[in-house]
Amino acid sequence: MTWSRRHVLATDDWSRDEIELVLQQSEAMLEVLARPMRRTPALRGRTVVLFFAEASTRTRISFELAAKALSADTSIITASGSSIEKGETLFDTVRTLEALGADIVVMRHGAAGAPYFVAERVSSAVINAGDGWHAHPTQGLLDALTLRTSLGALEGKRIVIVGDVLHSRVARSDIHTLVPLGARITLSGPATLMPSAWRCGQLPAGVAFEEDVDRALDGADAVIALRLQRERMDAGLLPSLREYALTWGLSEVRVARMRPGAPVLHPGPMNEGIEIEAAVAHGPRSLIERQVTNGVAVRMALLHLLSTTPGAPAARGGGEADRREGKEVAA
Amino acid sequence: MILEEVRRIEADGTERTTSVRIGSDMSPNVDGRGLLVLPGLIDLHAHLREPGYEESETVATGARAALRGGFTTVCAMANTMPAIDSPGLVAELAARGRDARAARVLPVAAITRGREGKQLADLVELAAAGAVAFSDDGDPVDDARLFRSALEYAHAARRPVMEHVQDRALSGRGVMHEGAVSAALGLPGIPAAAEESAVARDIAIAKLTGARLHLQHVSTAGALELVRHAKADGISVTCEVTPHHLALTDEWVGGSRAFVWEPMRGASPPQTPQKVEDDPQTPRGVPYDSATKVNPPLRTAADVRALWRGLADGTVDAIATDHAPHASFRKDVEYAEAAFGISGIETALAVLLMAVDAGMGELGAVVRALTSGPARVLDMRGPDDLIVVDPALEWTVTAGALASKGKNTPLLGRRLRGKVIAAVVEGEVRYRDETAMQGRAGPPGRIKGAEAIARR
Structure with missing residues (x-):
């Protein structure tokens, strides 16, 4: 089973093998989290933008911990801290995300389907952290x-x-x-x-x-x-x-x-x-x-897998060495 | 120009092979074999957006788009800004239509002042100014007592009331048909009952008043059944359906791009909704494409088939496009935030011809519902306009191919078969697809009479 997804928007079209792969990788990440030094360099130099257009503390912190445990740089766009509440459209945010050059965008949004909208329009990988009533x-x-x-x-x-x-x-x-x-x-x-x-x-x-x-x-x-x-x-x-x-x-x-x-x-x-x-x-x-601990492991696994997708922007700059390193982490 | 040996279909649906003179110019005759000549189509329901929303459409762009779609007459809905609720606005809209020299534009005036559903507009005066019907389309008249008064006054004005049938308490914040697909997509649904309960109310009030009631964009099997019974009871009710409700289903919101007849060609339809991706033949789009957001929403395959049955047995009087162009900024947003509406006046006929080819219905019934049917709803004589259609001509729906300012159609990127290549309005050729026409000019000698004309 090789990972080939560019985005994680919903699992409704996933095969059993893909789900199994993520669960296996998550178990490996649990081992990382059990170490005294909970950090691996798998995503060093990559940027993960956490775009939270709907209030969330738990999921956001879980993703943030996951990204940091993989040594990624993180930045956060939230509803209250950005111009979303001042009438900025999702399309405006998409342009910002694109300009920021994020490798992976993790997004939470109140509207079902919003991650599909963003994934269509940015070159980053998109992880859905909850969209309306649709998927998480x-x-x-x-x-x-x-x-x-x-x-x-x-x-x-x-x-x-x-x-x-x-x-x-x-x-x-x-x-x-x-x-x-x-x-x-x-x-x-x-x-x-x-x-x-x-x-x-x-x-x-x-x-x-x-x-x-x-x-x-x-x-x-x-x-x-x-x-x-x-x-x-x-x-x-x-x-x-x-x-x-x-x-x-x-x-x-x-x-x-x-x-x-x-x-x-x-x-x-x-x-x-x-x-x-x-x-x-x-x-x-x-x-x-x-569930809370497992959440961090699953999110680490997905962030890592998305950086291995062949041809994906999240994998850019990540040469063979990085990928080997990544595999080692997950092994 | 004379078209030789075309299939000419009359407004009553009958057909014969004949020669037809198009316009008065002396250009060479055209081999009409394989072409269709139809009476100019009448669209009971289009949004031309002027005044107020000129970024989405104007009377001129809308009337030109209509003509390219084969509609030589369009009824312009009143949900503009300001709403068409005064005689001056009616006259101005009609004048802009005449200036456009494209499709004939017939103003529909608002039922209530400002379309607010609170106080009746001056219906008799509006009719005298040229309003052919009354509608608050986009919104229903929620207040049943006010709706009763509207029907009484419209009766005095000798015009039909065209009602947008929707119980807004039931439709709530819904954005698509409530069913298995909305459940899967996590989008709030608009149940079929929101339309059916409104249809039942309106029919009861039509019976009470004896006035002419026209139900707009009927989309569910249940609503159509109510209309069928009302007609059998002798109640003065007519209804229209849209091309998108005759061809697309709620699966399109989930990303399907297969016309309702495509996955099940030659097979009986599945009883339970199948995952579209199971069929490799089925074209796929992106889920949550706001171009699929329309009110009433795209319904189920069973509803679509019921609409075709209604078309066959005469329950459906007209096919109306509900052409609803929108500027991109109203559609390039989250699904829930996007405006309702499909820009459909230029794709309608091709989609319907493809449906007929696929065996969904008879060509004669479709032509009637686009010509004599709507003329009867308006109680007018069908005009002498003509259109020429090449039913075999394939074209791709692209933003550039559409004359409408509204590019909001889920058919973008799709190849359609069937294109209007000329339209004659009031004896004048107002639209002609030159490339398609030239393509029809066969080798000399094959075209009867061509040499004689060339020598003149």
């Missing part, structure tokens, strides 16, 4: 890594995703990463927060919908709780947070319906007491902290 490929990959470490091979495993699937890029990327690895997904949550096509039987391959969360959890191998945005209530999609917590919140009683020891994941940040009880979030099943 590094989250999907880090969830796969986390689940695989806990469950072993995902073939035939049944994973429940509970909550606001309609507005969730995490849910979509989890589906696009876990299903090719052989897992089956059961979605659960209020019908108002589920894409209508999926609720009415037009589901993606490997995915089922079960409105009753207790039935969804019965005998499941793992559960991923999604963050509930409070503004969904204003849109009339939820009667109350209390109603949600009672009907779909992950309580200790509920998670006990899964197979013994079945893990609990959450992409964070959590609303404890709403989509997940504190006792579950911090209990023995929780892999939530593990």
